[in-house]
Amino acid sequence: MTDLRFRTLGRGLEDHFGAPTYRVALDAGSTCPNRDGEKGFGGCVYCDVEGSGTGALRTGSDLEEQLKLGLGRVSRRQQHDGGAHGVIAYFQSYSNTYVEAARLREVLEIVKPHLGSPVVAVSVATRPDTLPEECLDVLEELTEHVEVWLELGLEAACDEVLTKIGRLHTVDEFREATERAAERGIGVVGHAILGLPGDGREGARRTADVLAECGVWGVKVHHLMVLRRTILEGWWRQGDVELLEPERYVDWLADFVERLHPEQVLHRVTGESPPEKLLAPLWDVSKNAVRAMLTRTLEERDTRQGSRCGAATNPFFTTGARA
Numbered sequence: 001m002t003d004l005r006f007r008t009l010g011r012g013l014e015d016h017f018g019a020p021t022y023r024v025a026l027d028a029g030s031t032c033p034n035r036d037g038e039k040g041f042g043g044c045v046y047c048d049v050e051g052s053g054t055g056a057l058r059t060g061s062d063l064e065e066q067l068k069l070g071l072g073r074v075s076r077r078q079q080h081d082g083g084a085h086g087v088i089a090y091f092q093s094y095s096n097t098y099v100e101a102a103r104l105r106e107v108l109e110i111v112k113p114h115l116g117s118p119v120v121a122v123s124v125a126t127r128p129d130t131l132p133e134e135c136l137d138v139l140e141e142l143t144e145h146v147e148v149w150l151e152l153g154l155e156a157a158c159d160e161v162l163t164k165i166g167r168l169h170t171v172d173e174f175r176e177a178t179e180r181a182a183e184r185g186i187g188v189v190g191h192a193i194l195g196l197p198g199d200g201r202e203g204a205r206r207t208a209d210v211l212a213e214c215g216v217w218g219v220k221v222h223h224l225m226v227l228r229r230t231i232l233e234g235w236w237r238q239g240d241v242e243l244l245e246p247e248r249y250v251d252w253l254a255d256f257v258e259r260l261h262p263e264q265v266l267h268r269v270t271g272e273s274p275p276e277k278l279l280a281p282l283w284d285v286s287k288n289a290v291r292a293m294l295t296r297t298l299e300e301r302d303t304r305q306g307s308r309c310g311a312a313t314n315p316f317f318t319t320g321a322r323a
């Protein structure tokens with residue numbers, strides 16, 4: 001048992017849904033205001049042309065085909081292991097609510113035949129400033145049939161850093177978006193990146209404080225990675241980017257985890273990227289090893305998730321689970 005000092009999603013998914021549950025990542029082919037000129041061009045400095053997603057649509061795989069292939073993969077894996085399984089349909093790429101409500105409805109229709117079995121949850125990634133009420137209406141309707149999660153990028157709880165990295169939204173916009181989603185019974189998962197330029201260790205602590213205050217039920221956190229064909233690649237090649245080594249990252253991560261609320265669930269504590277995309281840092285450390293290092297660090301400090309949390313549970317805190 002290595003994860004007792006912090007709450008992870010892994011085994012929790014099986015307990016929650018009653019069967020091993022896997023993600024199927026989907027690319028609905030949207031865009032985002034940082035790329036189409038509404039707010040900016042070129043995207044967030046660390047984001048590649050696939051919008052931090054699979055890029056499946058650009059390779060000619062339409063949504064239905066992506067889902068079919070993904071469900072097939074999970075089913076084969078489960079046949080090998082034996083028993084039932086659940087699937088989280090994960091609309092990962094770009095800002096999925098940066099579309100007309102009718103388009104969002106059309107996208108979500110594709111998963112409807114699979115709701116309940118095997119799709120037990122639908123997870124939709126977007127930005128805090130691209131969440132119109134009409135799209136929230138569509139997602140709220142879906143909560144009648146299946147658990148709905150909204151993945152919202154905060155990345156850093158500092159407007160200056162958010163400007164520097166080209167996010168072009170504010171911390172307050174994140175706060176508002178989490179509250180509006182949770183009021184609708186949608187479970188919010190907040191994203192954070194540790195080691196962003198100008199953020200530092202204090203930034204890691206501050207970001208955790210804000211995620212705890214906002215009462216998001218899920219948290220995804222990872223270290224800054226330099227991918228090919230990003231603005232960050234240029235900065236890194238000029239020697240302007242300092243990246244975290246595993247030991248330093250885990251030290252900052254421990255600070256971060258101590259400041260989260262004990263009820264929040266860590267969906268991810270480290271990042272990974274396909275080797276053909278990743279330029280740096282090249283860690284020779286697995287996800288399990290990072291989790292084990294985090295446990296060891298918290299043990300040495302004699303702390304755990306929530307030890308330094310000053311936030312009360314948010315009144316809107318919801319896992320998105322159906323009543």
Ligand code: SF4
Nearest residue numbers: 032043044047051094
């Ligand atoms: S908002 Fe998301 S999709 Fe858009 S540039 Fe940033 S990371 Fe990429």
